[in-house]
Structures are given as C-alpha cells and as structure tokens.
Amino acid sequence: MAIREAVSADGTSIVYRVTGPEGARPLVLLHGWAGNLRNWGQAADLLAEHFRVLAVDLRGHGYSDAPETGYDDPKNWAADIAAVLANESITAGAILLGWSYGGIVLTDYLATYGAGAVAGVVYTGSMASIGRDVPGAVTGPAMVKAIPDVFEESSARAMRGFAAFGNANTGKGPDKGPDAQRLFGGSISTLPRVRKALFYRTVDNTETLRALDIPVLVMHGTADPVVPVENGRYIAETAPRARTSYWEDSLHGLFIEDPVRFVAEVTDFAAALS
Structure with missing residues (x-):
C-alpha cells in the first residue's frame, strides 16, 4: 500500500491510496459527499x-487540500482526477467508479477530458448531475431530512443532521455498526464549509452521458433513501452502452451491504471490457 499526492491544475493537493498488483487494470474509487x-x-x-486500486480523497475531504473556493467549478473536479491519472502515468484502460457524489465528479471528468484514458465507468448509488430541477438529480428523503443541520458549524446540530442517515450508508444488520461509525466520523471531520459548498452548485451532465461511447455499469439499491434509484435509472437510460444491477430493497452503500457481491459485479464488468 502506498499513500501518494497529486497536484491539481489550481494547485490543490489531492491525496490517494494505491493498492493491488502493479500492471493490473487501474480502478479509481471516488467516494461520496463528506466521505474519504x-x-x-x-x-x-x-x-x-483484481485491480490496481486508486482510492482518492476528493478535494476538501480526508487528507486532500480544502481550498476556500472553487467547489462550484466542474473543471476543478475534473482536473483533480486528471492529476491522479497523470501522476500514475495512466493513459488508457482505467475504470472510474463513483459512489454518490463521486458519480458527479467522474462525469465532470468525462465532460472535460473525454474518455481517452477510460475503458469503463461504474456508478453506484450515484447521480451524474446536481442542482434543483436538473434531470437525474433527485435528492432523497434521508438527505432532505439531514439538511441544513449537516451544514452547521455547531457540532450538536451537525451530529443530529448526520444521524438522519441512520443505516442508509451501510445497510441493515447488527454487524454494520463499526462501518456506520467509521463513515459517521469521516463525515463529521469534513469541514462544514466544504459540506455546504458541494451542494451549492448546478451542473447538468446529460449531454456527456448521451455522448459516452464506453461501457457503463449502474449499480443502485431500489430503496436508496439518499440518492433515489430514479437517478441511477436516468443514467442507464441516457448512456448508450449502460448495463444495470438494481439491488432489491438495498440502501445507499452497496459495497458495505454486500462487499462480495459488489466486487463480483465490478470484476465481471471489467472482464467484459476490451
């Protein structure tokens, strides 16, 4: 395992972790809002x-820099991913996998840089666009309930806001408690101004999806209360080469609910790529 740093176009430091065998297909993991x-x-x-895994801390999250501004510019998010790929000398064959807000970020990248370095993309519990009245960008009831408390600097209000997610990010079951606490801690450690800024932007990536000429896998829980399944269906209906895996009654974090199934589906998707 290696922790590495890339410098984005605006000077922001982007930290990421590399695991997996040298020479394996690169898989870039992009976490969600207030994650790491x-x-x-x-x-x-x-x-x-199975893959050379690059798990990225998005700007403003984890150990990456948290600039004061720029979260409303899709080109900044795109440049962050480009910087990581360049740092690893990846020019072809990568898979981009976005969870929740990470799906917006990977689509920002495709809109700016195209798919030359990318063999396929995976959206899991995610959307490709954001903003009021933007198609495919519906906010789920758990997120609606959490806002605006999750933007507050008051720790009590912020914790109350994040409590509204309940087990939405981890799925049901008594063994999910440690995962839920780990995600909760990462969310609270994300600066309040960053948590707020990510929601104060509007981008419609529909045309990018329509023009996408690489395979797409959409994985979505039908009971997702954070990013409703209709957002995943919108991606699948818009991207020409999309395939779907809808998890009946599953929630937001499919990779935590059933990591074995999750990995099997991503691996099967990768095996079918040229």
Whole structure:
C-alpha cells in the first residue's frame, strides 16, 4: 500500500491510496459527499485482488487540500482526477467508479477530458448531475431530512443532521455498526464549509452521458433513501452502452451491504471490457 499526492491544475493537493498488483487494470474509487478514501472498507481490499486500486480523497475531504473556493467549478473536479491519472502515468484502460457524489465528479471528468484514458465507468448509488430541477438529480428523503443541520458549524446540530442517515450508508444488520461509525466520523471531520459548498452548485451532465461511447455499469439499491434509484435509472437510460444491477430493497452503500457481491459485479464488468 502506498499513500501518494497529486497536484491539481489550481494547485490543490489531492491525496490517494494505491493498492493491488502493479500492471493490473487501474480502478479509481471516488467516494461520496463528506466521505474519504477509507469509506470503501473491505470492498477496497477485495478489489485490490483484481485491480490496481486508486482510492482518492476528493478535494476538501480526508487528507486532500480544502481550498476556500472553487467547489462550484466542474473543471476543478475534473482536473483533480486528471492529476491522479497523470501522476500514475495512466493513459488508457482505467475504470472510474463513483459512489454518490463521486458519480458527479467522474462525469465532470468525462465532460472535460473525454474518455481517452477510460475503458469503463461504474456508478453506484450515484447521480451524474446536481442542482434543483436538473434531470437525474433527485435528492432523497434521508438527505432532505439531514439538511441544513449537516451544514452547521455547531457540532450538536451537525451530529443530529448526520444521524438522519441512520443505516442508509451501510445497510441493515447488527454487524454494520463499526462501518456506520467509521463513515459517521469521516463525515463529521469534513469541514462544514466544504459540506455546504458541494451542494451549492448546478451542473447538468446529460449531454456527456448521451455522448459516452464506453461501457457503463449502474449499480443502485431500489430503496436508496439518499440518492433515489430514479437517478441511477436516468443514467442507464441516457448512456448508450449502460448495463444495470438494481439491488432489491438495498440502501445507499452497496459495497458495505454486500462487499462480495459488489466486487463480483465490478470484476465481471471489467472482464467484459476490451
């Protein structure tokens, strides 16, 4: 395992973790809003048996820099991913996998840089666009309930806001408590101004999806209360080469609910790529 740093176009430091065998297909993991590269848990270890896994701390999250401004510019998010790929000398064959907000970020990258370095993309519990009245960008009831408390600097209000997610990010079951606490801790450690800034932007990536000429896998829980399944269906209906895996009654964090199934589906998707 190696922790590395890339410098984005605007000077922002982007930290990422590399695991898995040299020479394996690169798989870039992009976490969600108020998350970090540790979100992936056991799934990251299992994926590293098949891929060269690059788990990224998005700007403003984890150990990456948190600039004061710029979160509303899709080109900044795109440049962050480009910087990581360049730092690893990846020019072709990569898979980009975005969870939740990470799906917006990977689509920002495709909109700016195209798919020359990318063989396929995976959206899991995610959307490709954001903003009020933007198609495919519906906010789920758990997120609605959490806002605006999750933007507050008051720790009590912030914790109350994040409590609204309950087990949405981890799925049901008594063994999910440690994962839920790990994700909760990462969310609280994300600066309040960053948590707020990520929601104060609007981008419609529909045309990028329509023009996408690489395979797409959409994985979505049908009971996702954070990013409703209709967002995943919108991606699948818009991207020409999309395939789907809808997990009946599953919630937001499929890679935590069932990491073995999650890894198997991503691996099968990768095996079908040229």
